[in-house]
Amino acid sequence: MSNVINSERIPNNVGLSEDKRLQRALEEWQPNYLKWWNEMGPEGFQRDQIFLRTAISVDSDGWANFGHVKMPDYRWGIFLADAVKDRTIGFGDNMGQPVWQQVPGEHRNSLRRLIVTQGDTEPASVEQQRLLGHSCPSLYDLRNLFQVNVEEGRHLWAMVYLLHSHFGRDGREEAEALLERRSGDVDKPRILGAFNEPCTDWLSFFMFTFFTDRDGKFQLLALAESAFDPLSRTTRFMLTEEAHHMFVGETGILRMCDRTAQVMKESGKDHPDDLRKLGVIDFGTMQRYLNLWYSLSLDLFGSEVSSNAASFFANGLKGRAKEDQYEDHRALEGFYTIDRFNEGRWSKDDIPLRNALNEVLRDAYVEDCQRGVDKWNRTIAAHGVSVVLKLPSRKFHRHVGANANLPIDVAGNVIATGSFSAKRDEWLPSESDKAFVQSLMTAPVFDPKQMANWISPPKQGIKGRPVDFEYVRRDA
Amino acid sequence: MADAQQNAAPAHPPVRFETAPERYRHWKLDFPKEHEGKVARLTLDVQDNGGLREGYSLKLNSYDLSVDIELADALSRIRFEHPEVRALVFASAKDRIFSAGANIYMLGLSSHTFKVNFCKFTNETRLYLEQMSAESGIASLAALNGTASGGGYELAIACDEIVLSDDGSSAVSLPEVPLLGVLPGTGGLTRLVDKRKVRRDYADVFSTLAEGVRGKRAVDWGIVDESPSRAQFQQAVDRRLAAMVARSSAQTHPSMKLTALAGDYHVAGTNYRYVTLAVDAGRRVAARTIRKPEDDEPSTPAELASRGADAWLVRAFRELDDALLDLRFNYANVAAIEVRAEGRASAVLQAERILVEHAADPLVHEVTCLIRRVLKRYDNTARSLFALIDQKSAFAGVLLELALGADRTYMLAVDGVSLRTSALNGGTFPMATELSRLQAHFYHDASKAAAALVETAAIDTARAGELGLITFAPDELDWEDEVRIAFEERASLSPDAMTGMEANLRFVGPETMETKIFGRLSAWQNWIFQRPNATGAKGALTLYGKPERPEFDFTRT
């Protein structure tokens, strides 16, 4: 068995060949991981050769090696970003003390929970996306899907490495459980809501990678500040990969906007029915998908007022994104004002800053999302089309926190429950929207020269290859 | 006097304990068709903003006193009003959350007195659940469709069986120690090892693990009975309920509707039909009087069924129960109680005869159990209890229990004053120790308890003295002064020392799970509640949910 667990098979910079404990843990876990990948990973493409990027080290030429590889043979590695010399804790009550290379006993359970919650999202998204290959708009996009998938797999490895190395038997059990939960399963659902939502068409996939992976980015940024140095280093390296996932989402929607605007201009039509007949997705439908995935992703940040967030921060477990940008790293003084709907009206509530850190992180996320939406709008405008996509109010369609399950419209006003259900299909994908989107995506495009009608080709290919390169070599 | 009365008036609106299913805000009581009405289902759906007081929100099915008042009411009603019920199931209407336990912000905002009384009341209610199973054959099942933490798990562990959904995230936990620096004080620690017999090393791990345990480990350690997948959860619950129904020893009886007591509450006490609570705020003494039954009290089960909750045995003890709670929650300053029973002893003995002659009748049995519960609540009331026996008194049989349960008895030494024992004093109403009050009274000499029981006639003051049934027997000239001084002296002593002293002396005899909960667990809990590590400015309970971290004084006592 142990011949499987070596540094050739598992590229790493964590000293795997000397680490008996880690080897033992991975010997048990790795076969189960492969079993999970074969069962729950991309369905129907496991024997194809995919032009994938594989990280074999963390230095600038090591982390991005390209070549055709079968997904089950992908070398999922374990990497920590370079250590920062004499790093000290950058926030919270223990600020200024040396960071921890080992988990302190008093924070063991909290850290484990943070790592498990993050780790659970990684395989979840692979499960959510496992059928998308059968409706890909091009080989270029198919390859991007698989790149995202294998990297989410690697992110799972990264979290499992921490569990195996620092959390003993409990950690090994949690690592197993990460392979047992299943997205959308009634019995063993994934931990967080958005990761149990179906993601079965490419419009959803692009929205997911834009909005939901971006939640991941901000969680990773916050964990990268952690006083637990191995967590900080692991997440810093994950962020480099996460950037590509968001690129896939952002450019995917951008290409769809481009295509729809182009067809509107050429045909002179703007009614959704006419555009649908022309085989492109109207902006109203895109807006509704945006509303859905944005609101689901906002929930992932947790409650506006959170004692867990306060305690994670105080103890140095999880900071704010880019903690450096703040002046006060203790966050004990200030307040954060949130809106609360109580007895028929909105009121302002001042929350001690530490308890509002989920909201602080959400603020940064909203801003980041807006930048992407602006790019989409510029693309639309470039065609002379006057449609503008908008982020709905962050109070809209929430299931977690102060506004959970309130009937709130896209502008953030509380309305009658009845009028919410009446308006629902104006704001969120309706059954007929979904049926239409699915109807556009019934067959895959495997010809490298082709691109589905509902999306424009990308500006350029990958790693200097042309757009019509054979990014996926189908197993004949 | 008026000023003093205002001082005694509670800072918050008084707490009232009477409710009824149609007024529940947090629970739904129903009888699912699939079990043909034989299963009562209590579904917890706490209204976030439906708490007793301002300043906290009852998120995640966390509870405050208002939730527990409804639960206690529901348990009584199931026993009296729904005689077809053979088993009880607890469920939650919230997705993936059973209950987060007692609301921590509520505890943080509450006075020490309120916290202690809140815990005591919830402890009594958990015990009612167990008594319902032991006494009436109505077993209970906790159907945990999601996480049950703290008091949520403590409710579950008071049930006979626990089923926890195994969905990879639902857990049972007792996070009080690691998160709040206090104990799982609603019986949690005691029941883990004494009732479920979880190995104490596992109990140690479980009680320090904030996130608790799930699925297989929870079953392996005996913390729950079964952990089926979500898909099989309802099936497992129904299977266990069907088995509970099948093995139930409960017998059907006519339904008895627990009608409203409609006490007349005023600033210095309450008047009920048979009970009066009169608070003298200046002296910090309350007189609690229970009055004699009617002349035509039911003597057969059929008569009892037709008289319903108006029967003296039912009504008077329900009133007494309400008055005890009124006293505990709404008159915190009262130090001592004058325990009085008014009327003719013969009328009491007449009214209670049904309990002896028809003890096996299921409805009569329920009445006996009700009185048992009220008397236990009386034992557990942290006020000095002095029984006063004079010419007007009717301390006979069931009412003699009040004198036997008191801390002291004063009996006026003049002709015509008497008390009466009856067969019911022989163990029909056991204390938490499982001893009768007579046995506890004569713990040093069981033969004296036997001797008192065989006295069939009225026992006058001299004879009561010989038998050892009373503490003091002042004569007419001394009576008023003696009694006045006794109460004044009592009211001047440290209330904390009195609470501790009385609790130690009243429960002479063996330990049971119940005495451990009210004694050991509650006493430690109440000590911890007062310590800076919990409730000081930097204490864990104080700072829970706040931005700062607790700072402990690490000295061990």
Ligand SMILES: [Fe+2]
């Ligand atoms: Fe990821």
Ligand SMILES: [Fe+2]
């Ligand atoms: Fe990602």
